[in-house]
Amino acid sequence: MTKIEINNVSMHYEIDNHNLSTLENINLNLEDGEFVSIIGPSGCGKSTLIDIIAGLKKPSKGEVKVGDEKVYGPGPDLGVVFQDYSLFPWMTSFENLYFAIEHTNKNSSKEEMSAKAKKYLEIVGLSNFASKFPNTLSGGMRQRLAIARMFATNPKVFLMDEPFGALDALNRVHMQDLLLYLWSRGNSRETTLYVTHDVDEAILLSDKIVIMTPSPGKIKDIIEVEFERPRCRSNLVKCAEYIRLRSDLLSILNEEMLDALSLQKKHMRDLV
């Protein structure tokens, strides 16, 4: 059972004696096998939250528990995919996978690890690119490889920070399907926290959508998405419930944006 518990997490930075607060009292629970998306405008601290759960940053207050253990630092149990920079540019596709497998499964033989790396290359359709360096792959291929790396290391939870944010719309559709396929393939689904700024993506993928607001980053609302899995993209968009959910989400975000805009206007008026 790998639940994720986020208890009273706050994050403050001290810049030039100026206290900057990026996260304020975040409380969030992810049930075992749940897919939760975080959505919100940039600057709402969603990436910081992922970094904290992954153990890359220490929160100023509060704690994160994965399973029953408190997170003290990064480790192979916490699988992370970033928007870019997940792969090592000096390793070929195969070497990237092999390296990750080698350092997360301590007791496999070389043949097993090599076979596993090849299997995952095959799953994400990169068998022909095994000996290519990431520099020579397209953005879509690189993210497929990054996702393959995450799945190949068998983490207990998945943390994804806008993994498809830099891809074009068509590639993104492919990648979402691939992610859903890999995620729902086995008997047990991994608990996943997914950061995005794409409303449609959030609805398609998630069981729960967390809406965050900026300065300081707070959770504004949590919305359950109750469509049955497996979800079909083309059926989903026709469904009245989907359209209602989508417009709800957009209006919450929009309201937030309008507030921010009027604040900015006021600020600018003050300046002039």
Next chain:
Amino acid sequence: MIYKKENLSGNLKIKLNLQSLIVIIIFLALLTVTWIKPGGEFENGKLLFIGLILILMTLFALELFRSKGKYEKVNDIFLLVGLVLVLWEVVSRFSIIDPNLLPSSEKVFSVYARDYELIITGVFSSLFLLLTGYLLAITAAIPLGLIMGWKMRLYNVAYPTAKALGPIPPTIYIPYAIALLPSFFVSSLFVIFIGAFWPILMGGVVGVFNIDYRLINSARTLGLSDRTIIWKVLLPGALPSIFQGALMGLIVSFITLMIAEIIGSRSGLGWYLQSQGQFANYGAVLAGMIVISLVVIAVTTVFDQVQNYALRWQRLN
């Protein structure tokens, strides 16, 4: 339109071939001039110089063949070499510069016939010293540089030290090294080591600093040990900058070696140049300079090959 295009590429071909032709004519002219004139006491040198021109012509043909249509670079390089040789020939033939200072080609090349044993052993003793000192510097400076870049506390102490000691020309240490260390070999090793050490060290530190922190975060999410991070992430990530430092270190240590040999050695290229120069034997000095530049070309070619292979992941295809 199609006709026009064909015409254009036709023109281009003739142009390229024209340059190759000029290069060949230059070499042939050099060959005939050298052949015709009497060698006198430098008959050996004359033959060696003819041999050199023949070798250059063969190399030119081979390179043209290997370049598969991209003649430009090959043409330019060989044209330059040919022109320098022609200039040398003209200047020494008409005694534009004092022939004692710039002797003729056959006189310079006759030095090889006389001193080849000294020169060859000199090359090997210099190269052996250079490579030993340089490899020692690499093995010491790279791990230290990586750790210094990685651990802030170490960096805070070591960086000012490196900044203070790095710019001191390693040749300053030569008298101390010769006085304090047991043999010339050890003291040369020491100064070569120092010459290469600082640039490589700084290359390592700067290289680690330039690695994107997101890449290091990605490595940390795999739960790697510090050791693995240093060798499998920091080292390859810092390698481009390490190679920059290593090239600088190579040049500095080569110059240092030459000076060390001039000051304190009884063998090696630097010593050979110095001892011949003292007797105003400028033919031998020039011959030695040619050998040195050939050695430098050979060493840097090997360096480039290693660098190209190690950084092949940076190439875009």
